[in-house]
Amino acid sequence: MTAAASPPETWLRRFGPPADGPVRLVCFPHAGGGASSFHSLARALEPGADVMAVQYPGRQDRRHEPPLTRLSELADAIAGVLEASVVRDGTPYALLGHSLGALVAYETARRLDRSGATPHRLFVSARCAPTVAAGPTDHLADDDALLAEVRALGGGDALDDPEVRAMALPALRADYQALRSYTWQDGPALRCPVTAMTGTQDRLCTPAQANDWLRLSVVPGRARTFRGGHFYLQDRVTDVAQALLMDLGLRTQQAAAAGTTAA
Known part of the structure; x- marks a missing residue:
């Protein structure tokens, strides 16, 4: 069975x-x-939202499967899985992607939007909009460069363990290959609002650059900024959860403490 044909429980x-929340x-x-990586956030969102996380092939409990190296293949497969499960049961749903995941979530949302299964909202985090020229990644073609990049972004402590590093590298190689091969194709704007989130010290996407995401939807969205770097989402779990609940319409005043820039 190919990755794209795998059942929903393989992916989610x-x-x-x-959770008995009104939004997934x-x-x-x-x-x-x-x-x-979303375990802490899922706990912080209970019971307001029912959280599911995508498991890409080639990592954790799917580490024996070959990873996908094209972002379009990931989006195609995940859109099909969501249509067969999350969309079918009728519960309103939203997508949240962090870094590479922001692009995968966006391309998945485009596919679902075209099929008439428009998400309730799209959250994109720690990644510039695909309409903005990304920095070159050719220098990340070997393992040492990949590991150095991950450490520079603040996410590489576990990679000091040789066993962890050996398990993580195949997925890292595949994911950065997917990034290198990805080219944005113009098309209809999304019909759901977008929340663009970034850290104040993220060198890959500044708060000003995050605003470009809002031009990719016909529905007004907003930009949110949180203190921290590329992995602010792991350091500011409570603030992020409050902001997500507010933008999902599940909470109002409680999110006021989160660092927010409306756009």
């Missing part, structure tokens, strides 16, 4: 029993990351 993870949030990990 929960961190406990389904599907989360897309960063390059080299797995579904477990």
